[in-house]
Amino acid sequence: MLIVFNKPYGVLCQFTGEGSTLKDYINIPGIYPAGRLDKDSEGLLILTDDGRLQNQLTHPRYGKQKTYWCQVDGLMDHITCGLMQRGIELSDGPASAIRCNVIEPPRVPARNPPVRFRKNIPTSWVEMTLDEGRNRQVRRMTADVGFPTLRLIRVSIGNYQLNNLLPGEYRVIDANRAELCDAKKTQSYRRHVRRR
Numbered sequence: 001m002l003i004v005f006n007k008p009y010g011v012l013c014q015f016t017g018e019g020s021t022l023k024d025y026i027n028i029p030g031i032y033p034a035g036r037l038d039k040d041s042e043g044l045l046i047l048t049d050d051g052r053l054q055n056q057l058t059h060p061r062y063g064k065q066k067t068y069w070c071q072v073d074g075l076m077d078h079i080t081c082g083l084m085q086r087g088i089e090l091s092d093g094p095a096s097a098i099r100c101n102v103i104e105p106p107r108v109p110a111r112n113p114p115v116r117f118r119k120n121i122p123t124s125w126v127e128m129t130l131d132e133g134r135n136r137q138v139r140r141m142t143a144d145v146g147f148p149t150l151r152l153i154r155v156s157i158g159n160y161q162l163n164n165l166l167p168g169e170y171r172v173i174d175a176n177r178a179e180l181c182d183a184k185k186t187q188s189y190r191r192h193v194r195r196r
Contacts, residue, residue: 001172003028003047004160007037008167009111013045022047025168034058035157038136042111043068043154044162057157063131065098067156068138069106071115072147075124076102080145084128088144092134095141099129108153109167115150123150 005026007013013036015023022033031047034057048054056062078101087096103125117123124147128138139149155162165171 001028001031001049002053003031003170003172004162004165005045005047005170006162006165006167007042007045009042009113010039012039013037026170028172035133037154038152041152041154042167043152044157044160045154046157046160058133060132064158065129065131065156066133066154067099067127067129069103069108069153069155070126070128070138070142070149071105071123071151072126072142073118073121073123073150074147075122076126076142076145076147078102080147081126083145084141088141090134090137090140090144095132095134095137097128097141098131099127101127103127106153111151117150 003026005022008020011020011022011024013033014021026047030049032049032054034046034048034054037043037045046057048057057064081097081100081102084097084100087094089095105125115123126142128141130137134140138152142149153162
């Protein structure tokens, strides 16, 4: 089994612990996250009961590409994106993006709580693709080039896409990685963010 989940902001990528966890959204036994997203990051999280698949999705040797939409503090330009593609030096070694492009603000639900803006400093959005997943790598890369990350949404891992899932919703996929249901039935697998 494989589950594609849109992890909301503030949710821990585990089923136990204090605060908001995966158990608040998914009640299916025997599945585990394939990789992680930080508590303050959003978007695509894959869960599975297949250890082999979990390893293929997370082990660096498989080089699964992960794409993120990143809202940054300031107006990033294509020159800065090019710098991150060529490579920069982080505290744990060199890092580079496979692709980095400035994009129009994507149509995404507002975050709860909202991003804090500075009155006189605009923001911009970049789409960045990596083939590794070091701790807080996207955030560290954008900060290193002078554009701190305000909001980070993972939109794809390999061939798996976030598509139209809203925060807190998930879709179940079968063992052959084919959708179990059509778009109308997908709704029955969804769980919305709980009201607080």
